[in-house]
Amino acid sequence: MNIIIRRAETKDIKRMAQLAALCIEDSIPPTREVSLKNLKQARIIDIETSLAKIINLSHIGIYLAEDEKGNLLGHLMGYVGDIESVTGEPQGWIFDLSVDPKYRRRGIARRLVEKFTEFVKKAGYKFIGLLVTSSNKAAVALYENLGFVEERKRMAKRLF
Numbered sequence: 001m002n003i004i005i006r007r008a009e010t011k012d013i014k015r016m017a018q019l020a021a022l023c024i025e026d027s028i029p030p031t032r033e034v035s036l037k038n039l040k041q042a043r044i045i046d047i048e049t050s051l052a053k054i055i056n057l058s059h060i061g062i063y064l065a066e067d068e069k070g071n072l073l074g075h076l077m078g079y080v081g082d083i084e085s086v087t088g089e090p091q092g093w094i095f096d097l098s099v100d101p102k103y104r105r106r107g108i109a110r111r112l113v114e115k116f117t118e119f120v121k122k123a124g125y126k127f128i129g130l131l132v133t134s135s136n137k138a139a140v141a142l143y144e145n146l147g148f149v150e151e152r153k154r155m156a157k158r159l160f
């Protein structure tokens, strides 16, 4: 299969929101009880409304992978310029990376991260940061494989 990586456009937003919702399950920590249906609906609305406002801005780097027929296989949503909270250093950030379950383990996420890395480097930033759910073994393995290292742990305690 020929995989094409390109910048996402406004016409792609609805499909990307659907894919992000499909993939959100893997990022729910086992500590949380959520309605998957509600979460998916909220995710779709959130992505559709936020991307419509930002997709063409210069600090936004949103890329998608598609096959030769234009079917969406995966996407990466990122941006540059926000600071890392402790050091104050501005950097690139990945806020969503989703690959259609039917097309996983074919190097699509790797290629999307590489494409975004070019964007971040070109913009002059030295680091890319992201949040990944500790129980999401595939995502943790992917990032470690690509050279990301753990810098901090985000922790939560259940109160009742």
Ligand SMILES: CC(C)(COP(=O)(O)OP(=O)(O)OC[C@H]1O[C@@H](n2cnc3c(N)ncnc32)[C@H](O)[C@@H]1OP(=O)(O)O)[C@@H](O)C(=O)NCCC(=O)NCCS
Binding pocket: 023, 024, 026, 027, 096, 097, 098, 099, 100, 103, 104, 105, 106, 107, 108, 109, 110, 111, 130, 131, 132, 133, 136, 137, 138, 139, 141, 142, 143, 145
């Ligand atoms: C995580 C995810 C994006 C990986 O996408 P992918 O296209 O299948 O990943 P790639 O094929 O590019 O994998 C590259 C490397 O990552 C690692 N990796 C990816 N998936 C893995 C898995 N399920 N188990 C172990 N390692 C894995 C491997 O080292 C792999 O290299 P290899 O196939 O040569 O061994 C995909 O599983 C996904 O969409 N998950 C749901 C959404 C999600 O968790 N997103 C990340 C949120 S931060």
